Amino acid sequence: MDGIEQKDTEEEAPSVIDRYYTRWYRADMKGKPCEDHCILQHSNRICVVTLAETHPILQSGRTIKSINYQISDGCSRLNNKVSGKSKRGGQFLTDFAPLCRITCTDETEYTIYSCIRGRLLEVNENILKTPTLLLERPSTEGYIAVILPKFEESKSITENLLSREEFESVVSKRNVAESQPS
Amino acid sequence: MLPLKEKDKPIVQKLLSAGCCARCILRFCCIRVQATYRRPQQDTLEELQTFIHSAENSQSHDAAAPETSGENNQSHDAAAPETSGENNKSHDAAAAAAVTEAPQEPPSKRAKLEPSGTNAASEGGDGNAAAAPRIAAGVKAEKYEFDSLVLSVSLPAQLCVREHSCWLHVKKEVREKGLVLDKDDIIPLKEAFKWIMQGLVSKELGGAVVVTKSALEVGVEFTHKETDADCHFLATVCPDCFKPAKNKQFESMVLVFPCRHFPCPPTQPSSCCSPQGVQCLHLSVFVAGRYNKFCRSLPQTPWLIDGERRMESSVEELIAAPVLSTFRAEGFNFSSSGREDVDVRTLGNGRPFAMELLNPHRSRLSRMEMKQLQQTINKSSDKIRVRDLQIVTRRPIQREDISFIGDIKELTLDQKTPLRVLHRRALAVRQRVVHSMNVHFLDPHHFHLRLKTQAGTYIKEFVHGDFGRTKPNLCELLRTDADILELDVESVDVDWPPAIPE
Numbered sequence: 001m002d003g004i005e006q007k008d009t010e011e012e013a014p015s016v017i018d019r020y021y022t023r024w025y026r027a028d029m030k031g032k033p034c035e036d037h038c039i040l041q042h043s044n045r046i047c048v049v050t051l052a053e054t055h056p057i058l059q060s061g062r063t064i065k066s067i068n069y070q071i072s073d074g075c076s077r078l079n080n081k082v083s084g085k086s087k088r089g090g091q092f093l094t095d096f097a098p099l100c101r102i103t104c105t106d107e108t109e110y111t112i113y114s115c116i117r118g119r120l121l122e123v124n125e126n127i128l129k130t131p132t133l134l135l136e137r138p139s140t141e142g143y144i145a146v147i148l149p150k151f152e153e154s155k156s157i158t159e160n161l162l163s164r165e166e167f168e169s170v171v172s173k174r175n176v177a178e179s180q181p182s
Numbered sequence: 183m184l185p186l187k188e189k190d191k192p193i194v195q196k197l198l199s200a201g202c203c204a205r206c207i208l209r210f211c212c213i214r215v216q217a218t219y220r221r222p223q224q225d226t227l228e229e230l231q232t233f234i235h236s237a238e239n240s241q242s243h244d245a246a247a248p249e250t251s252g253e254n255n256q257s258h259d260a261a262a263p264e265t266s267g268e269n270n271k272s273h274d275a276a277a278a279a280a281v282t283e284a285p286q287e288p289p290s291k292r293a294k295l296e297p298s299g300t301n302a303a304s305e306g307g308d309g310n311a312a313a314a315p316r317i318a319a320g321v322k323a324e325k326y327e328f329d330s331l332v333l334s335v336s337l338p339a340q341l342c343v344r345e346h347s348c349w350l351h352v353k354k355e356v357r358e359k360g361l362v363l364d365k366d367d368i369i370p371l372k373e374a375f376k377w378i379m380q381g382l383v384s385k386e387l388g389g390a391v392v393v394t395k396s397a398l399e400v401g402v403e404f405t406h407k408e409t410d411a412d413c414h415f416l417a418t419v420c421p422d423c424f425k426p427a428k429n430k431q432f433e434s435m436v437l438v439f440p441c442r443h444f445p446c447p448p449t450q451p452s453s454c455c456s457p458q459g460v461q462c463l464h465l466s467v468f469v470a471g472r473y474n475k476f477c478r479s480l481p482q483t484p485w486l487i488d489g490e491r492r493m494e495s496s497v498e499e500l501i502a503a504p505v506l507s508t509f510r511a512e513g514f515n516f517s518s519s520g521r522e523d524v525d526v527r528t529l530g531n532g533r534p535f536a537m538e539l540l541n542p543h544r545s546r547l548s549r550m551e552m553k554q555l556q557q558t559i560n561k562s563s564d565k566i567r568v569r570d571l572q573i574v575t576r577r578p579i580q581r582e583d584i585s586f587i588g589d590i591k592e593l594t595l596d597q598k599t600p601l602r603v604l605h606r607r608a609l610a611v612r613q614r615v616v617h618s619m620n621v622h623f624l625d626p627h628h629f630h631l632r633l634k635t636q637a638g639t640y641i642k643e644f645v646h647g648d649f650g651r652t653k654p655n656l657c658e659l660l661r662t663d664a665d666i667l668e669l670d671v672e673s674v675d676v677d678w679p680p681a682i683p684e
Contacts, residue, residue, distance in 0.1 A: 016646045016665060020602065044605040048649065059548050063329035065389060084608050105329075105389055121609055122598075126650055130393070132330050133650070135546060141650035148605065175550065 017139060024158045025052055025167035026115045030096070034174070037115050038139065039161060045154035047116055049099060049144045051134070054171055056110065058138055063105045064131040069123055071098045077123045077145070087148055090119040095160070099123065099145050102134075116157040118149035184208070184229050185215055192355040195234055200351060200447040204230055205378075209369040210352055216377040313457055314379060317402055318386030320460025325510075327544045328464070330396040331387075333380060335372055336403040338455060340412035344448040345371060351447040397465040397545060404455040415444060467539045469505060471556070471571035472532035473497055473518075480565050481524040483516065493524065500566050502537065504558045508551075510543035532569060547573065575663045578626035584660065587631070588620045598651040600643045614639040631656070632672075642666050 017023070021040040029035045036052035051058060069077040075091075077099055082090040093099075093114040100123070103109045114120075123145045127134045134142035149157045162170065186194065190211045197207045204226040205219050218226065321331065349356075349365050356368070380392035383400075475482075475497055484499065485492045498516045506514060518535035522528050547555070549572075556571040593616040599607050615636040622630040633641065640652065645666040647655035656664045 013665065013667070016648075042601055044602060046601055046604055048601065053549055063390070082609050085606060087609065121604065124650075130330075131391075132396075135329065137650075141647070143649050146601065146604070 023164045024161035026161055027170045029113055039115050045149055047147045051138045065103045065105045067102050067127055069100045080120050082121055087119055093120055112144050118147040121146040121148050186233055193352050194230055196352050201450045209374050212367050219374050219377045314382035314386050316457055317383050317460055321400055324462050328398045330391045330393050331398040331400050332396040333392050334399055334401045338406045340409050343413045347444050347446045347448045399463050401461040403458045405458050406455040408451045408453050464541050467542045467545045468574045470536040470574040471568050472534050474532040474567040475528040477565035478525045482521045497566055500563050508555050509539050511539035513540040581623045584621045584629055591618055596653050597640055600640050600648050
């Protein structure tokens with residue numbers, strides 16, 4: 001009995017994300033090449049916005065200079081407050097609502113977007129203190145924000161997004177296109 | 183303005199007249215405002231002097247002899263105006279005038295305060311600025327790819343003695359300052375030093391953050407020849423203590439040494455501490471994959487018989503060479519799940535292997551780059567092939583790695599409402615206590631954890647961390663990834679309802 005259990009766990013154990021979340025992707029956000037976002041949707045419809053591994057920020061040698069949740073003069077995602085079970089008061093976001101702007105030390109700036117409609121529950125303040133979380137653990141501790149889609153939209157919000165397989169094929173085509181000219 | 187209070191005055195006065203450096207005076211006044219340590223030494227010094235004078239003036243002294251009035255008032259110190267005053271002191275006081283503090287604070291090592299207190303600071307104020315580029319240059323020379331580092335500083339041992347001597351000098355005054363102040367409340371020299379250095383080093387390195395926890399550790403050792411002999415008297419005073427080579431013993435020994443063995447306050451040195459080279463060490467990176475072997479004359483690892491090499495290559499070496507050069511690592515440890523004989527091929531999906539890369543100068547590779555690395559390995563030889571090459575964080579654990587968990591008691595967690603229940607519970611940070619834990623090691627990747635916790639603790643989230651939303655979590659404690667495979671509730675310790683005897 002023990003032997004069998006042993007064997008099960010020796011194979012690559014599924015991670016927390018594998019077990020409870022579905023990965024959805026938005027490739028080339030707003031037409032900007034490779035600015036891919038990854039949305040992790042929990043089976044309870046809650047979504048976690050993260051950078052996809054292919055995002056330019058995560059490519060070799062980039063370092064982060066600053067992360068800014070103040071997306072305009074009048075609006076900072078840091079001011080978002082939700083209260084109660086029904087999460088009253090959270091900012092409501094649409095697909096293209098900016099969540100934050102990230103500046104790398106080479107002065108390139110990237111905007112991270114919501115990608116889905118829903119109520120903003122929280123942003124990740126830990127990455128402000130420790131920006132390396134974003135680089136080293138982009139899909140877990142380095143998440144950008146947590147969004148709660150409307151109950152009735154919890155299925156439809158991912159219709160515009162790519163599944164893991166679709167996204168991988170986009171990326172592999174991209175790599176072919178990249179390597180051809182050279 | 184320095185956040186000094188009236189009670190600090192005697193301490194400042196006494197240390198100033200002893201020739202203590204301005205920053206160490208702040209330390210002895212227990213000032214925790216980091217910014218005050220980063221200001222130019224000269225400015226702080228002037229402000230300290232003004233601070234003392236303000237006291238004097240308010241006490242109806244005339245302002246004509248500003249530099250000296252402070253000292254004049256100290257009955258047990260020298261009495262004459264500054265320049266001559268310091269010189270005229272009795273032997274004891276003259277020695278005192280030259281405090282420890284200079285070597286105690288490597289950044290401003292030369293910032294020893296000369297009696298008149300003006301020019302010394304200006305030359306010494308740049309002490310930090312001089313050490314920072316040296317540290318930064320040491321890091322740069324290694325060409326690490328990093329965005330944060332942790333600075334670890336090793337200061338000369340004699341500082342222990344000198345600091346204690348200085349403490350004895352102002353003990354009475356410091357204790358009067360607050361009800362419970364003790365030597366432990368003085369800002370540790372190392373801490374103040376880091377406050378000053380971290381920003382400077384960070385600036386030199388173009389913005390890399392200097393933090394308390396990072397994969398890259400930069401070690402700097404400072405020495406101070408001039409005062410090296412300062413702790414030698416301990417060898418004669420208590421020779422027994424030197425038998426076991428333990429630092430702790432040394433420190434506790436220093437705490438009991440009587441003043442008569444060492445000048446109090448300590449003498450003032452004339453030179454700075456100097457950094458003795460910079461050592462950089464990056465935490466290991468672990469790479470895993472599977473390999474095929476298509477050749478009947480290739481050992482898995484270098485094959486040595488009586489120190490003589492058989493076969494010219496090995497699976498390990500064929501894989502390691504490109505990996506080492508890509509990660510710019512200094513060495514590696516190869517391990518695989520089992521091995522095959524030299525004349526046996528490994529086909530199919532291949533055999534899993536893992537490599538620890540020691541002191542890698544590059545540690546972050548994207549999936550694409552790992553794929554390229556895999557291609558490089560596969561192109562370099564037709565005897566082997568590698569697949570699924572990836573960076574892994576799951577490193578094997580040993581019994582000793584987890585045993586400390588059992589010592590943790592009453593650990594308070596900050597748990598944000600777990601994402602898995604956030605759709606039906608309000609968002610909040612809840613504090614819960616893990617009363618005790620004990621661990622039972624199973625194998626290098628598994629262990630049993632038993633916890634006794636406060637009601638309402640989310641156990642799964644404590645283990646995997648829930649995207650860093652439960653802090654601390656087991657991953658953080660173990661400094662590795664951890665996940666939970668199975669969970670049993672063994673007991674719910676509530677007295678209700680009363681048990682019915684069967």
